[in-house]
Amino acid sequence: MSAASHGATSGVVLGLVIVLLAQQFGVLDLSALLPAVEDLLLGAILGGVVGGLVGWALGRRYLASPRAA
Amino acid sequence: MFGTPTAPRGRILRTWGPALGIVGLLLVAAAIVPAGATAEPRSAVPLGGQSVLSASVTWNGVDVRSYTTPSAALGTNFASTIDVHYSWSASPGPTGAPGLFNVSDARLQIFYFGAALATRDVIESAPQAASSGTMDMTWNAGFLEWAAEGIYQVTASLLATNGTTVWAESFYVHVAAPYSVLAVLPLLLLVVGIYEVYGLLTSGRYARRNRPATRAPVGSTTGKEPGAGTEAAPPAGGPAPPPSEGGEDS
Numbered sequence: 461m462s463a464a465s466h467g468a469t470s471g472v473v474l475g476l477v478i479v480l481l482a483q484q485f486g487v488l489d490l491s492a493l494l495p496a497v498e499d500l501l502l503g504a505i506l507g508g509v510v511g512g513l514v515g516w517a518l519g520r521r522y523l524a525s526p527r528a529a
Numbered sequence: 530m531f532g533t534p535t536a537p538r539g540r541i542l543r544t545w546g547p548a549l550g551i552v553g554l555l556l557v558a559a560a561i562v563p564a565g566a567t568a569e570p571r572s573a574v575p576l577g578g579q580s581v582l583s584a585s586v587t588w589n590g591v592d593v594r595s596y597t598t599p600s601a602a603l604g605t606n607f608a609s610t611i612d613v614h615y616s617w618s619a620s621p622g623p624t625g626a627p628g629l630f631n632v633s634d635a636r637l638q639i640f641y642f643g644a645a646l647a648t649r650d651v652i653e654s655a656p657q658a659a660s661s662g663t664m665d666m667t668w669n670a671g672f673l674e675w676a677a678e679g680i681y682q683v684t685a686s687l688l689a690t691n692g693t694t695v696w697a698e699s700f701y702v703h704v705a706a707p708y709s710v711l712a713v714l715p716l717l718l719l720v721v722g723i724y725e726v727y728g729l730l731t732s733g734r735y736a737r738r739n740r741p742a743t744r745a746p747v748g749s750t751t752g753k754e755p756g757a758g759t760e761a762a763p764p765a766g767g768p769a770p771p772p773s774e775g776g777e778d779s
Contacts, residue, residue: 466732470725477722484679484715486703489599491682493643511729518733 463519464512471511475503580628584617584696586685593685593700602680602701607670613637617687617696618661627660630695634688635664639673639681639702646681647673656690677714678706 479499482488490496586593588603589612596603605611615635619628633656639646651666664687681704686697706712 463732463734463736466735467729470729470732473725474722474729477718477725481715481718481722484677484712484718486602486678486680489680489682489701490642491599491640491680491701496642511732514729515732515735518730519736520733522733522736 464516467515468512471507475507479503580622581620587614596700602703606705607674611668613666615664629658633690
């Protein structure tokens with residue numbers, strides 16, 4: 461797996477965790493099933509995209525560093 | 530070494546395991562939701578001809594009618610017993626006399642992901658048709674005190690002897706955990722979140738070279754200079770990079 465896919469995987473989990481934590485801290489309401497699933501899906505997708513980009517950027521930086529040369 | 534066409538099973542589990550675990554938990558939670566628990570709460574339902582039953586509920590002495598949106602949730606905690614008081618009455622029917630209702634059950638439910646996280650009933654042992662009445666419920670949240678916090682939808686309802694809901698009202702409570710964060714679910718989520726942030730910040734280590742690496746056979750004496758056209762070797766004593774898979778990009 462590449463750095464981008466590793467970042468995307470972590471981002472998906474982070475997106476889910478952030479949505480669930482937002483409910484626990486009183487920011488989101490996850491009482492009804494469908495809105496809650498929509499919120500989770502949105503968090504997972506956004507987290508995956510952002511995580512993939514972060515992983516890709518970190519991978520580029522890692523390859524440019526002397527340690528990876 | 531390099532050239533392994535597929536990733537090791539351990540790494541696949543390590544990277545996709547948490548995501549699959551959470552998705553699995555959600556699927557299991559959705560599967561065990563009782564069919565009736567996902568039904569939308571109903572508002573006041575007329576019975577007995579034109580007569581309509583109206584009711585009010587207090588939560589520890591506070592009327593819940595002002596807390597019907599998540600942004601206006603009623604602050605509470607599960608540490609102590611909660612007193613819920615139901616008071617209902619029937620409006621006058623077509624003849625001018627108040628209708629009669631046979632209320633036998635006062636129910637309180639807390640919803641999470643559409644499922645009833647907790648249900649509490651107070652059942653009238655000998656219900657009789659009446660035009661008004663009151664019911665009292667004392668509710669101890671039990672393990673929920675240490676399990677979760679946050680905003681939850683609560684539905685208070687009154688049921689007739691035939692099991693139909695004659696009145697229901699939904700409101701929201703904002704549950705505070707003991708010492709603000711001492712609940713299992715937020716602590717678990719925080720630990721998972723920190724682990725994944727670490728995983729995200731270290732994902733750059735899995736970057737691979739764009740061009741495929743070639744390596745001289747072991748013991749080759751072709752005169753090629755060491756290192757020319759070979760895969761980058763980690764510095765002595767330094768951390769070993771993840772095994773290359775012959776792919777590309779970062």
